[in-house]
Amino acid sequence: MKKITALLVAVLCMFTFNTAFADSAITRIKDIAKVQGVRSNQLVGYGIVVGLNGTGDSNKTLETLQSVTNMLRSFGVTINQSSLKTKNVAAVMVTATLPPFVREGDTIDITVSSMGDAKSIQGGTLIQTPLQAGNGQVYAVAQGAVSTGGFTAGNGGNTRQKNFPTVGTTPNGAIVEKTVEDDLGTNGTLSLSLAQPDFTTAARVAQAINLRFGSVAKAANPGRIDITVPPYYRGNVVGFIAGLEELPVMPDKIAKVVVNERTGTIVMGGDVSVDSIAVTQGGISISVTTEEDANQPAPFSYGSTIVTKNQDVDVTEDNANTIVLPATADVADIVGALNAVGATPRDVISILQAIKASGALHADLEII
Structure with a gap:
């Protein structure tokens, strides 16, 4: 497995298409949510x-x-x-x-x-x-x-x-000429809206707020967190929101693989997993060539030159490359192994689609 991973890094630098792997990172609440009512x-x-x-x-x-x-x-x-x-x-x-x-x-x-x-x-x-x-x-x-x-x-x-x-x-x-009034926390409550609604992320945001300010936050649904402004912040709602926005949280994300068939770009999350599979990649190339021959008549036969066309069909079958990966493999290992055997970007995308159709790819496959 270590050899495949090392080979993947080397091969990705040589190929004309890009594959990106994303892992969840700790970020601020400010970067994944906004206060409801604050809008243009x-x-x-x-x-x-x-x-x-x-x-x-x-x-x-x-x-x-x-x-x-x-x-x-x-x-x-x-x-x-x-x-x-x-x-x-x-x-x-x-x-x-x-x-x-x-x-x-x-x-x-x-x-x-x-x-x-x-x-x-x-x-x-x-x-x-x-x-x-x-x-x-x-x-x-x-x-x-x-x-x-x-x-x-x-x-x-x-x-x-x-x-x-x-x-x-x-x-x-x-x-x-006219101001849009924003009643920000005037009734003692406010709500945060997640940019990407998710049950796990909403629960983590509410937990981070409660650890800092006490039991003031509750995840109402995957996209909204309702917050009660603490009494000692009633006169400083702006300062309270500033403190909320700076709290660190690790957002969750669904396993997803996004491919761009036009550019050959593949972007995948770190949580993507694949069952034990065997992938065979190969192809047949057929080449048809035509040669023209001139047949001359016998001397003094008053005949004419006849041009004939001879077609030659050449069939070349590439050696099929079979890759067997265990259940612990992920999409990174699959792409790296396919790169190693010379698969083109279109081949990689087609194979990912086939793996998804077989039920072995545990992620959403999105083609843009």
């Missing part, structure tokens, strides 16, 4: 970008015509929509993320994306655009110069483009 909110709004250098929407973009008409009407300007020229204007969608705990007056970044046929929104200015959340309420207002980080240059068929000039950003381009 997505914002979206519709607006127009003005000041473009002839790279805006054409007159075929009806939403741009309608938007410009409505905007001018709000300023007391009445104009016939058919007479508008919108080449310096573009209709855009504005998106942003409202972080937790921001207050009125704080600024957030925005992304501006063209939704018409504008060639570029470089150098344009976004007109005041309300940004609303999924509940329809406005939480921020965006406005400002748009930076695309790209360009389109040229004329006719000879043009050059860098990045995507129809999408731009405005750092600190939106002002928060």
